[in-house]
Amino acid sequence: MTSRFWKSLHVVTLFAVFPVASLISLPLAAPAYAQARSSETPDKASKKSYGGSGQCGQGFQEKAGECVAIVIPENAYATNASYGRAWECNRGYHQSEGLCAKIVLPANAYLTSFGDQWSCERGFRKVSQSCVSIRVPDNGYLSEANYGKGWECERGYRARDVDCAPVIVPDNAFATNTIYGRGWECDQGYRITDSHCEAVIAPRNGFLVVSAHGRGWACDRGFRAADDACVKVSVPEHGYLTGNLYGSGWTCERGYRASGNLCAAIIIPEGAHLDYSGNDWECDKPNRRRGDKCLQG
Secondary structure (H helix, E strand, O other): OHHHHHHHHHHHHHHHHOOHHHHHHHHHOOOHHHHHHHOOOOOOOOEEEEOOEEEEOOOEEEEOOEEEEOOOOOOEEEOOOOOOOOEEEOOOEEEEOOEEEEOOOOOOEEEOOOOOOEEEOOOEEEEOOEEEEOOOOOOEEEOOOOOOOOEEEOOOEEEOOOOEEEOOOOOOEEEOOOOOOOOEEEOOOEEEEOOEEEEOOOOOOEEEOOOOOOOOEEEOOOEEEEOOEEEEOOOOOOEEEOOOOOOOOEEEOOOEEEEOOEEEEOOOOOOEEEOOOOOOEEEOOOEEEEOOEEEEO
């Protein structure tokens, strides 16, 4: 109990000598040497070291080893560029002979960040230093392209010099939404002949197909096209039909190869076997093919 009493007495004595406010403020006092060191650094024009090289602060440029203040013209702002102008014009101004001149917008234009720093509004085209209204003809509409006429024709019309002319769609056809070609296509089952659509007649054992070229029809499986007819495919012995709509329409079984209109058996020499295709042979290793034989080495 005596030890506890002296400890309490020591704390009371400490607060009596140093008030609470003084004790709190003591560790917050800045050392004198820190204030002296900060006063040695010049304001704004200080050089920052990065890997041994110097860089001036914003608004200054290095010249002959010193940081020189950049002269910024009116309506401009400083950049971080270490060479060149180190300043850029404000929006709405452009650089001209070392100054920032105001961009004069023509009627129906708006500011941009490229080129002449202005563009024409939708429905207008740039002509010299002005924005001229795009004349859209009847049955036309403004396009999104920045080239050409600036307008396109509605479906069922084709662009001419300054207007949209109606597309004459023949019977059994429909108008297309394209600026190229005739502006119309024939219905399914019809083919273009001159300027009209003619019905496609599929021959016996044939059927209609959707195709921009050719006959407009194809033959059933087991038949092939010959002139305007579908003739039966003659499959030889050891052959079978294929899904090919053109050519012979058949191929030979494995172990046989086509020879004219027949399937001839493949003669396999000693020391050989059928290859992967099944229509030829290859030598067993280490033999090598020499003509119709397999020889060593």
